[in-house]
Amino acid sequence: MTRLIPLMILIWFVSCQKPNTNLPISGTLSENEKIDSTNIKQFFNTALTQGQSYEWLRDLTQNIGGRLSGSPEAQKAVEWGEQLMKNVGMDSVWLQPVMVPHWVRGDKEVAYYTVNGKRKNVPVCALGFSVATPKNGVTAEVIEVKNLAEARALGDKAKGKIVFFNGAFDNTLINTFSAYGGCVGQRVRGASVVGPFGAVGVIVRSMTNSVDDYPHTGTMGYGDIPKDQYIPAAAISSRAAEQLSTDLKTNPNLKFFFKQHCQTLPDAPSFNVVGEIKGSETPENIIVVGGHLDSWDLGEGAHDDGTGVVQSLEVAYLFLKNGIRPKNTLRVVFFMNEENGTRGAKEYARLAKVNKENHIAGLESDAGGHTPRGFSIDANEKNTGLLQSWKKLLAPYGLHDLLKGGSGADISPLRDDGVTLVGYRPDSQRYFDYHHTSRDTFDKVNKRELELGSASMTGIIYLMDKYLYQNQTVKP
Amino acid sequence: MTRLIPLMILIWFVSCQKPNTNLPISGTLSENEKIDSTNIKQFFNTALTQGQSYEWLRDLTQNIGGRLSGSPEAQKAVEWGEQLMKNVGMDSVWLQPVMVPHWVRGDKEVAYYTVNGKRKNVPVCALGFSVATPKNGVTAEVIEVKNLAEARALGDKAKGKIVFFNGAFDNTLINTFSAYGGCVGQRVRGASVVGPFGAVGVIVRSMTNSVDDYPHTGTMGYGDIPKDQYIPAAAISSRAAEQLSTDLKTNPNLKFFFKQHCQTLPDAPSFNVVGEIKGSETPENIIVVGGHLDSWDLGEGAHDDGTGVVQSLEVAYLFLKNGIRPKNTLRVVFFMNEENGTRGAKEYARLAKVNKENHIAGLESDAGGHTPRGFSIDANEKNTGLLQSWKKLLAPYGLHDLLKGGSGADISPLRDDGVTLVGYRPDSQRYFDYHHTSRDTFDKVNKRELELGSASMTGIIYLMDKYLYQNQTVKP
Numbered sequence: 001m002t003r004l005i006p007l008m009i010l011i012w013f014v015s016c017q018k019p020n021t022n023l024p025i026s027g028t029l030s031e032n033e034k035i036d037s038t039n040i041k042q043f044f045n046t047a048l049t050q051g052q053s054y055e056w057l058r059d060l061t062q063n064i065g066g067r068l069s070g071s072p073e074a075q076k077a078v079e080w081g082e083q084l085m086k087n088v089g090m091d092s093v094w095l096q097p098v099m100v101p102h103w104v105r106g107d108k109e110v111a112y113y114t115v116n117g118k119r120k121n122v123p124v125c126a127l128g129f130s131v132a133t134p135k136n137g138v139t140a141e142v143i144e145v146k147n148l149a150e151a152r153a154l155g156d157k158a159k160g161k162i163v164f165f166n167g168a169f170d171n172t173l174i175n176t177f178s179a180y181g182g183c184v185g186q187r188v189r190g191a192s193v194v195g196p197f198g199a200v201g202v203i204v205r206s207m208t209n210s211v212d213d214y215p216h217t218g219t220m221g222y223g224d225i226p227k228d229q230y231i232p233a234a235a236i237s238s239r240a241a242e243q244l245s246t247d248l249k250t251n252p253n254l255k256f257f258f259k260q261h262c263q264t265l266p267d268a269p270s271f272n273v274v275g276e277i278k279g280s281e282t283p284e285n286i287i288v289v290g291g292h293l294d295s296w297d298l299g300e301g302a303h304d305d306g307t308g309v310v311q312s313l314e315v316a317y318l319f320l321k322n323g324i325r326p327k328n329t330l331r332v333v334f335f336m337n338e339e340n341g342t343r344g345a346k347e348y349a350r351l352a353k354v355n356k357e358n359h360i361a362g363l364e365s366d367a368g369g370h371t372p373r374g375f376s377i378d379a380n381e382k383n384t385g386l387l388q389s390w391k392k393l394l395a396p397y398g399l400h401d402l403l404k405g406g407s408g409a410d411i412s413p414l415r416d417d418g419v420t421l422v423g424y425r426p427d428s429q430r431y432f433d434y435h436h437t438s439r440d441t442f443d444k445v446n447k448r449e450l451e452l453g454s455a456s457m458t459g460i461i462y463l464m465d466k467y468l469y470q471n472q473t474v475k476p
Numbered sequence: 477m478t479r480l481i482p483l484m485i486l487i488w489f490v491s492c493q494k495p496n497t498n499l500p501i502s503g504t505l506s507e508n509e510k511i512d513s514t515n516i517k518q519f520f521n522t523a524l525t526q527g528q529s530y531e532w533l534r535d536l537t538q539n540i541g542g543r544l545s546g547s548p549e550a551q552k553a554v555e556w557g558e559q560l561m562k563n564v565g566m567d568s569v570w571l572q573p574v575m576v577p578h579w580v581r582g583d584k585e586v587a588y589y590t591v592n593g594k595r596k597n598v599p600v601c602a603l604g605f606s607v608a609t610p611k612n613g614v615t616a617e618v619i620e621v622k623n624l625a626e627a628r629a630l631g632d633k634a635k636g637k638i639v640f641f642n643g644a645f646d647n648t649l650i651n652t653f654s655a656y657g658g659c660v661g662q663r664v665r666g667a668s669v670v671g672p673f674g675a676v677g678v679i680v681r682s683m684t685n686s687v688d689d690y691p692h693t694g695t696m697g698y699g700d701i702p703k704d705q706y707i708p709a710a711a712i713s714s715r716a717a718e719q720l721s722t723d724l725k726t727n728p729n730l731k732f733f734f735k736q737h738c739q740t741l742p743d744a745p746s747f748n749v750v751g752e753i754k755g756s757e758t759p760e761n762i763i764v765v766g767g768h769l770d771s772w773d774l775g776e777g778a779h780d781d782g783t784g785v786v787q788s789l790e791v792a793y794l795f796l797k798n799g800i801r802p803k804n805t806l807r808v809v810f811f812m813n814e815e816n817g818t819r820g821a822k823e824y825a826r827l828a829k830v831n832k833e834n835h836i837a838g839l840e841s842d843a844g845g846h847t848p849r850g851f852s853i854d855a856n857e858k859n860t861g862l863l864q865s866w867k868k869l870l871a872p873y874g875l876h877d878l879l880k881g882g883s884g885a886d887i888s889p890l891r892d893d894g895v896t897l898v899g900y901r902p903d904s905q906r907y908f909d910y911h912h913t914s915r916d917t918f919d920k921v922n923k924r925e926l927e928l929g930s931a932s933m934t935g936i937i938y939l940m941d942k943y944l945y946q947n948q949t950v951k952p
Binding site: 044045048049171172174176209210370371373395396397398400427429430433446447448449452 | 520521524525647648650652685686846847849871872873874876903905906909922923924925928
């Protein structure tokens with residue numbers, strides 16, 4: 001029998017050979033494209049064998065951890081980022097001061113309700129910017145709605161009640177961000193809709209594709225309603241939401257209790273961290289690449305957005321390591337306060353305008369550190385077409401998506417007719433398993449996927465640097 | 477400040493909108509393609525909202541676990557598979573008897589070496605089909621090589637030594653299966669090369685992209701060498717391999733110890749599990765879809781290949797659930813013994829020939845359960861072109877790769893000029909973190925990624941069923 005094994009293995013081995021997507025594409029490439037193909041391959045080779053992003057991320061997530069705007073950890077992250085940019089060898093590194101909102105969670109939240117004499121504990125967390133409950137919590141009957149429209153129709157029925165927003169993700173949407181977009185309004189505006197009706201609290205089904213036991217925090221706001229109509233708002237886990245919905249059918253008068261201690265303190269000083277490599281030909285033109293340094297407090301801010309931060313710096317590292325100097329100035333920015341205010345983004349854009357800086361392009365990574373899928377492009381028709389023409393150079397790395405779409409919260413304030421803004425789009429399937437929860441931790445990030453992302457971003461920055469500036473009229 | 481929040485959120489929200497890849501493509505579709513697009517979308521909708529594969533996989537991995545050929549667990553898996561196929565409502569379900577190799581690991585392996593008075597324990601596991609060490613283990617000096625060519629050149633230098641194969645994955649290869657292909661020869665044939673030189677053992681660096689602490693098992697063979705030249709072969713973790721290589725530089729005479737108790741028992745009876753839905757128009761034509769039911773013993777056989785098994789059955793489930801009857805007969809096969817013998821595959825192909833069955837196509841899922849990327853196609857030019865013409869129907873689901881390549885170990889024995897064989901190709905980046913280790917467990921599988929795979933497979937089976945048979949001459 002053992003004599004047969006080598007033959008069997010050979011058959012198996014030959015049959016197992018997978019399509020080779022490992023070489024730079026060949027065939028119908030122009031001379032210029034051949035150079036580009038070789039350089040892009042070199043970025044990938046360097047990232048996959050000498051990449052630093054994974055260890056940077058380990059450091060940020062394990063030694064600092066969650067870093068909500070205004071927290072001591074956010075300040076540590078600023079110092080960490082500044083030092084790291086210097087270590088990488090950026091030409092210059094500086095901090096941009098910015099005042100940020102300072103919301104704190106306080107003690108761990110508690111929620112439960114009782115049906116048939118049995119107490120059911122509910123995984124819960126306060127939403128960012130929510131007010132606290134009274135010291136002893138809120139207890140009230142629950143009224144369930146599926147969306148803001150149903151909530152708006154409640155009127156007096158909401159009085160004295162806790163309004164339960166139970167709209168679930170549409171799991172048939174392939175891109176999970178679209179499902180998020182369809183639901184997140186409940187979280188953001190729920191309290192501002194039902195506070196004026198006299199509701200005493202809001203609980204929101206967590207923003208996730210999964211049915212699990214983790215509450216997902218995230219930002220909310222009270223809009224223009226008077227302060228005395230502010231009511232506490234919390235997220236409960238998706239499984240608890242399904243159970244509560246079931247229990248309400250047989251026990252419509254059950255009382256729900258929750259308690260939270262969060263508060264909004266005065267704005268706090270913080271910083272964007274900025275580093276740049278001066279351009280060799282047209283240094284007055286700037287290409288910016290960034291992610292956000294702040295994160296929610298429940299996890300370690302790994303996929304949101306530690307990965308975007310370390311990938312953005314790795315773009316600069318890969319240029320430097322390969323001795324390829326950008327023609328335009330390459331600026332790496334670790335933005336502060338994306339999660340609850342985007343103050344850093346606005347300050348960066350304001351200063352760019354004040355200083356008459358000429359941004360020709362921007363790239364943001366804030367959709368997780370999963371395996372690369374492509375980029376979304378927010379640019380004029382001409383530049384969109386130019387970027388899409390690079391498809392054959394990018395496809396060997398799984399970068400097939402080059403669609404029109406938004407770029408990201410931190411660079412979109414730079415939007416202007418001549419500016420090409422791009423969002424890095426990794427695979428989205430797992431993202432909302434972790435997003436804004438205690439599960440957004442380092443161990444959920446795969447080293448190769450992270451590095452492939454860094455190299456993908458470097459590839460498109462390289463192409464934009466080489467080809468966009470030729471099409472760009474420098475502003476006076 | 478809070479007045480600003482809704483505006484900030486709105487800006488953030490709009491800027492966060494991701495490209496919409498959620499709708500069936502539109503534009504230049506023919507009437508037929510519109511029907512196809514709608515049906516494929518329906519398969520995805522059903523998989524993502526009523527899919528069963530994840531719970532089936534939970535059952536297989538948590539209640540049965542690892543299921544090496546010939547083991548009691550493999551037998552339980554056969555019974556599980558037969559019952560499950562009946563539950564799903566296949567028209568007929570049967571078992572194909574097949575004798576399989578029966579190798580057993582025995583007690584946990586041990587390995588260590590001592591440098592500067594300090595004992596270093598080494599994570600180790602025997603390779604499949606390896607002989608045991610003597611009862612008290614093997615102790616010998618180590619000679620390191622990077623590949624089979626270096627091993628072949630050793631000659632007498634290997635005498636009395638443990639040969640250490642330390643060829644690492646080429647991490648610059650984007651498709652990790654290509655890196656595996658470049659290394660796995662060490663594991664498969666290493667002992668057959670150095671046994672005749674008088675080496676006393678083989679240790680092989682684990683087949684992985686990572687540097688970690690998990691030994692990866694896998695099959696090996698002794699080829700045609702005489703039985704008295706059989707030497708024990710084991711895998712050590714990649715981190716231990718790097719450390720050993722470092723230590724050998726300063727301590728070239730260090731002695732390595734390992735002990736393992738594995739043995740090959742007489743062949744054991746087992747089965748392929750087969751179920752089919754009769755075709756509505758040309759039932760004599762068969763399309764087969766499958767994965768392998770056996771797995772290595774160290775983990776739970778989740779990604780290898782529990783995912784392929786449950787996805788294959790979910791193809792049938794999605795046809796049935798949507799009331800779409802295949803025109804040709806759709807046959808689901810859970811193959812036995814892919815890991816160490818492919819006896820099930822050969823028996824299936826043998827019976828197909830004996831019974832003059834007309835297989836027109838086959839699809840195998842045995843590359844993990846990660847997010848879909850596409851398919852590799854092993855077919856004649858005409859059918860390859862036909863499959864590639866479906867790109868616009870498949871691209872909305874991230875299925876961009878439609879390249880020529882191998883299909884899979886279990887269906888490749890069906891290879892014939894008219895037969896179209898296809899391998900399902902999910903993303904490969906994480907696969908070799910788990911492959912053949914104790915980490916290949918249920919928790920590494922993402923529900924949506926698994927379901928997207930099932931639907932992807934159903935989509936291409938649907939298209940092959942509809943269009944291939946028209947091009948297929950039924951054999952006499």
